[in-house]
Amino acid sequence: MSTITSIRQAVPDRDDLAEDGGSSIYERLRDDIIHGRVKANERLKVAELASRMGTSTNPVREALQQLRGEGFVIMTPNRGARVRPIDEEFVRDICEIEVLIEPALTRWFVNIATKGEIEELERVQAEIESLNFEDEMRHSRLDLQFHRLMYDRHYNRHAVDLWVRHRQILGAISRQFTTSVKRQKDVIREHKDLLACLRQQDPDAAAAAIATHVSGSGAHIIEHMRARRY
Amino acid sequence: MSTITSIRQAVPDRDDLAEDGGSSIYERLRDDIIHGRVKANERLKVAELASRMGTSTNPVREALQQLRGEGFVIMTPNRGARVRPIDEEFVRDICEIEVLIEPALTRWFVNIATKGEIEELERVQAEIESLNFEDEMRHSRLDLQFHRLMYDRHYNRHAVDLWVRHRQILGAISRQFTTSVKRQKDVIREHKDLLACLRQQDPDAAAAAIATHVSGSGAHIIEHMRARRY
DNA sequence: GATTGACAAAGAATGTACGATCTGAAAGCT
DNA sequence: AGCTTTCAGATCGTACATTCTTTGTCAATC
Numbered sequence: 001m002s003t004i005t006s007i008r009q010a011v012p013d014r015d016d017l018a019e020d021g022g023s024s025i026y027e028r029l030r031d032d033i034i035h036g037r038v039k040a041n042e043r044l045k046v047a048e049l050a051s052r053m054g055t056s057t058n059p060v061r062e063a064l065q066q067l068r069g070e071g072f073v074i075m076t077p078n079r080g081a082r083v084r085p086i087d088e089e090f091v092r093d094i095c096e097i098e099v100l101i102e103p104a105l106t107r108w109f110v111n112i113a114t115k116g117e118i119e120e121l122e123r124v125q126a127e128i129e130s131l132n133f134e135d136e137m138r139h140s141r142l143d144l145q146f147h148r149l150m151y152d153r154h155y156n157r158h159a160v161d162l163w164v165r166h167r168q169i170l171g172a173i174s175r176q177f178t179t180s181v182k183r184q185k186d187v188i189r190e191h192k193d194l195l196a197c198l199r200q201q202d203p204d205a206a207a208a209a210i211a212t213h214v215s216g217s218g219a220h221i222i223e224h225m226r227a228r229r230y
Numbered sequence: 231m232s233t234i235t236s237i238r239q240a241v242p243d244r245d246d247l248a249e250d251g252g253s254s255i256y257e258r259l260r261d262d263i264i265h266g267r268v269k270a271n272e273r274l275k276v277a278e279l280a281s282r283m284g285t286s287t288n289p290v291r292e293a294l295q296q297l298r299g300e301g302f303v304i305m306t307p308n309r310g311a312r313v314r315p316i317d318e319e320f321v322r323d324i325c326e327i328e329v330l331i332e333p334a335l336t337r338w339f340v341n342i343a344t345k346g347e348i349e350e351l352e353r354v355q356a357e358i359e360s361l362n363f364e365d366e367m368r369h370s371r372l373d374l375q376f377h378r379l380m381y382d383r384h385y386n387r388h389a390v391d392l393w394v395r396h397r398q399i400l401g402a403i404s405r406q407f408t409t410s411v412k413r414q415k416d417v418i419r420e421h422k423d424l425l426a427c428l429r430q431q432d433p434d435a436a437a438a439a440i441a442t443h444v445s446g447s448g449a450h451i452i453e454h455m456r457a458r459r460y
Numbered sequence: 461g462a463t464t465g466a467c468a469a470a471g472a473a474t475g476t477a478c479g480a481t482c483t484g485a486a487a488g489c490t
Numbered sequence: 491a492g493c494t495t496t497c498a499g500a501t502c503g504t505a506c507a508t509t510c511t512t513t514g515t516c517a518a519t520c
Binding site for chain 4: 461462463464465466467468469470471472473474475476477478479480481482483484485486487488489490
């Protein structure tokens with residue numbers, strides 16, 4: 001009967017958001033899928049989810065439809081919703097797209113970056129280095145801030161939204177494990193390389209740097225997933 | 231009162247699909263948005279849409295949620311849904327993303343294409359040329375088939391899905407006007423160039439060819455939109 | 461005796477109706 | 491004029507009916 005066990009008991013991280021469990025039904029479902037709390041291809045029954053969430057079925061149905069639009073669940077007529085597997089292939093696909101998009105965003109940033117923005121980037125980077133991955137949660141926030149500084153002003157909102165969504169998925173997955181020491185050093189070096197390219201106003205080199213950064217990050221995540229038989 | 235006028239009366243094209251108006255509520259809404267039958271930022275009231283669609287409110291709500299997930303409508307709590315404007319910026323954003331993605335897909339195709347597949351492409355291209363844009367509907371189908379032959383087998387399903395969705399949007403828009411003669415010639419020439427690159431097994435040249443093809447297509451659409459004060 | 465087929469019953473998704481709650485704006489009061 | 495109140499309109503949530511899928515059983519045939 002109870003196909004979905006242990007979905008919502010004790011979500012230890014992310015207690016800073018939305019105090020009273022007031023995160024919307026949509027966010028709860030999405031997090032459960034991203035964090036792998038529901039198995040791949042598992043069926044999502046509205047009645048079951050509704051009783052679990054403590055609401056009626058209608059809000060659940062609408063949340064599922066939204067998730068379908070975003071590609072997190074797959075719905076077939078009269079047969080309900082299934083979890084889209086967040087497996088290595090999925091991560092690889094996302095990363096490959098980001099390897100294409102992020103360099104383009106970065107290239108544009110190189111051409112419009114002000115002195116102040118580059119200094120701000122360096123400030124964040126210095127903070128990242130001084131923190132040195134001691135607090136993964138804070139590091140994640142700083143890393144997000146670093147990239148956001150470059151992308152936020154881009155005119156292509158569609159591309160940036162895509163980046164945000166992809167990053168949320170990847171960030172949620174990588175939050176499940178601790179970054180390896182090698183990857184820590186690589187991240188810092190890659191950021192430094194990127195900053196050097198920015199200072200030198202070299203779009204091509206900056207694009208190449210961010211490409212290796214994204215690619216390396218994706219490879220790191222996939223290796224961890226494979227190691228855990230995720 | 232009736233904010234949404236002339237949404238569904240007489241959709242002349244696309245009468246080949248789904249005889250009894252049986253296209254799903256989601257598709258109807260999506261088409262209405264894409265084709266510009268509802269104005270940008272216009273409010274979408276569930277009760278109104280429900281009576282128009284001849285159903286109750288619940289299916290409409292779920293369709294709206296799905297559209298929200300795909301980014302076609304913007305919903306704010308307790309204030310309902312608004313139409314996301316499909317304007318020149320939106321098209322430009324999509325095209326820029328495709329200029330990044332399609333070359334990558336093409337590049338991969340060059341490396342795995344079989345002789346039979348290339349011949350199939352040439353056959354479709356010959357059909358396109360013989361048709362010579364006399365039937366835009368059939369041309370659109372052939373053009374879709376042309377690109378689909380290259381992308382369908384790609385391992386990155388996520389990227390291909392993104393391409394399909396973007397292409398649907400662009401195709402729906404460009405179906406509203408007739409292709410200029412110059413663009414017709416350009417399309418045929420670009421396809422020929424691409425085929426030459428494929429035959430020569432030159433991934434870089436093929437990627438460049440598809441990039442100019444996509445870019446040109448986008449520019450053509452945007453020019454038409456601007457001309458019509460779309 | 462095992463396999464296949466139909467058939468019935470349970471489970472789940474989809475659709476309908478209605479009540480509760482929120483927003484927005486016009487009317488009334490100080 | 492500015493503020494409050496009130497009310498219509500719309501969204502959101504709950505309960506129920508309908509329809510489809512699925513599963514389990516039984517019988518008939520090979």
